[in-house]
Amino acid sequence: MEVFNVEKISYTYKNGKTAVDGVSFSVANGESLTIIGTNGSGKSTLLYLLDGLLIPESGSMRIFGKDASNGFLSDFRQRISLLFQNPHAQLFLLSVWDELCFGPSQLELDKAEIQKRAEDILGLFGIEHLRDRGPWDLSGGEMKKVALGTCLSINPDVLLLDEPTTGLDPRSQVEIVDLINELRKAGKTIITATHDLGIIEDISDRTIVLGEDHRILLQGKPWVVMADTETLLQANLIHRHVHRHCWYVHEHSHSGRHEHEHMVLHDVLTSPPSPPSTEGRHGGVNEEGVLKMTDLEKLKKLLEHWAEHNEEHVSTYLEWAEKADASGEKELYKILREIAENTKKMDGLFEKAKKIIESK
Ligand SMILES: Nc1ncnc2c1ncn2[C@@H]1O[C@H](COP(=O)(O)OP(=O)(O)OP(=O)(O)O)[C@@H](O)[C@H]1O
Ligand SMILES: [Mg+2]
Structure with a gap:
């Protein structure tokens, strides 16, 4: 079953800036897709469209087989979770614990289950010591882990991850790569926007390269994409x-x-x-x-x-x-x-x- 099927979607911000231009692709259930592209190529905007935060101005979009071209359906809300590129956009409560309980509490789970999920996430990321800290006082990397934790806390079917390894130290980056692979094994569908070309072969089945013109330049197996030096140069993703x-x-x-x-x-x-x-x-x-x-x-x-x-x-x-x-x-x-x-x-x-x- 296809989770996403987008046909020629485009999006232009109010300031007239086109961010996504005629993009088409589909993502199968359980697939892991990476989206790579230079700064401003439209990766984050594309994830916002897939998450229903923005509505495409043209083209069509099907999510879980249902037409979502004119807006996101509310029953997708708990099945799809977006990790924002900037964790400040994700965190808004007074403590890490509250952040981790918030998502599950919206699912109307009982209190014991909510607390268990929050504990599990603290353990998963090794951040038990941050439990009572205010999210705003955390380091960038700690904030990123908490933000990712909030995404996982609702146990979504689909994860949209915007630069999940950016700002993390090398060991934490490896942990995120391992975690993404665990999530793949658990059957999650994962779409990751990243600049980190070194991880795309580790974490994805397929890669889309967005060009500076906000269109798809190339898509294929990550190792084929990585071998296409000319396209990567054209996309400004590598330099001579x-x-x-x-x-x-x-x-x-x-x-x-x-x-x-x-x-x-x-x-x-x-x-x-x-x-x-x-x-x-x-x-x-x-x-x-x-x-x-x-x-x-x-x-x-x-x-x-x-x-x-x-x-x-x-x-x-x-x-x-x-x-x-x-x-x-x-x-x-x-x-x-x-x-x-x-x-x-x-x-x-x-x-x-x-x-x-x-x-x-
Ligand atoms: N809120 C906004 N209002 C107006 N223009 C925007 C807005 N957000 C992004 N843009 C523009 O849309 C284009 C795509 O931006 P987007 O953030 O999607 O790119 P990106 O590939 O995620 O870049 P980065 O690698 O820097 O995160 C850019 O030209 C950007 O300036
Ligand atoms: Mg971005």
């Missing part, structure tokens, strides 16, 4: 990062973590950039040094550089092979393994070539 290795320049794509899709844009032997003049880096070669280098010396430097990056490339091919395997892409898995093995063998070749040069 220039590495200067003294007299040769490499350009890599970075998503904030260690991505190894290395794109050699230019190499000084064909198109020399201005080399940095710092003596002592990469063998102490400066501009004058480069000019004086013989071809053999240049080749030796290049071989050292290729050897240095080879290991990284091998592990990247292996990572992608594992992902292909996990997605049932057996053929691709075999080819990527072969590429990795052949690349590994090249290490020895770099060394051999270097030795020949050194013996000259």
